[in-house]
Amino acid sequence: DIQMTQSPSSLSASVGDRVTITCRASQSISNYLNWYQQKPGKAPKLLIYVASSLQSGVPSRFSGSGSGTDFTLTISSLQPEDFATYHCQQSHSTPWTFGQGTKVEIK
Amino acid sequence: EVQLVESGGGLVQPGGSLRLSCAASGFTFSSYDMHWVRHATGKGLEWVSAIGTAGDTYYPGSVKGRFTISRENAKNSLYLQMNSLRAEDTAVYYCARAGGTIPFDLWGRGTLVTVSS
Numbered sequence A: 001d002i003q004m005t006q007s008p009s010s011l012s013a014s015v016g017d018r019v020t021i022t023c024r025a026s027q028s029i030s031n032y033l034n035w036y037q038q039k040p041g042k043a044p045k046l047l048i049y050v051a052s053s054l055q056s057g058v059p060s061r062f063s064g065s066g067s068g069t070d071f072t073l074t075i076s077s078l079q080p081e082d083f084a085t086y087h088c089q090q091s092h093s094t095p096w097t098f099g100q101g102t103k104v105e106i107k
Numbered sequence B: 001e002v003q004l005v006e007s008g009g010g011l012v013q014p015g016g017s018l019r020l021s022c023a024a025s026g027f028t029f030s031s032y033d034m035h036w037v038r039h040a041t042g043k044g045l046e047w048v049s050a051i052g053t054a055g056d057t058y059y060p061g062s063v064k065g066r067f068t069i070s071r072e073n074a075k076n077s078l079y080l081q082m083n084s085l086r087a088e089d090t091a092v093y094y095c096a097r098a099g100g101t102i103p104f105d106l107w108g109r110g111t112l113v114t115v116s117s
Helices: none
Strands: A006-007 A010-013 A019-025 A033-038 A046-049 A061-065 A070-075 A085-090 A102-106 B001-005 B010-012 B018-025 B035-037 B043-053 B065-070 B077-082 B091-099 B102-107 B112-113
Touching: A006 A010, A006 B091, A019 A085, A019 B001, A019 B112, A033 A061, A046 A085, A046 A102, A046 B102, A061 B102, A070 B102, A085 B043, B001 B010, B001 B091, B001 B102, B018 B091, B018 B112, B035 B077, B035 B102, B043 B065, B043 B077, B043 B091, B077 B091
Parallel strands: A010 A102, B010 B112
Antiparallel strands: A006 A019, A019 A070, A033 A046, A033 A085, A061 A070, A085 A102, B001 B018, B018 B077, B035 B043, B035 B091, B065 B077, B091 B102, B091 B112
């Protein structure tokens, strides 16, 4: 199975900050990397797919990059509604696997 | 409205069985691959099963042989039959839609499964 490792596991940031979350795959997954946002008690929401494609309706302050084993999710200017947990997920091969999540908290 | 609505969760004893359902509306259900994903408290998301448009099924090792995914396109419904349940199967179970290169772009609100004596 492909292991997905996110870092950091949590971070504190202020509104307006630039935030970067990384995700590393245990083997190459080309660009089959997706990012989700999840708020407490809610279902995950797709933000980015195939590493850098922005899902329809997602604000442009979210962006993704990377290929192979190393990927990044960037929020260019953190907004109050962005405080949540972010998950990466590989769709290169089954079993599809997720990272352990990164919780973004208010500083 | 485009949505997925899960049902069937509840409290079950270890070794017991449960059948989850997911009702789809607002889109052509038969055209999409469908998945179940679970989230246990304090843990990461875990993919549980998938079924393609042709009825092909996929499972991770943690549930293979115990869980069975199925679909009924005429009823726009997805199912997950869970047998031999264990405490570690306790989680919120979500159904999710996927298609082509776009992964889980639509999720239900989830249904809680608790395995405990």
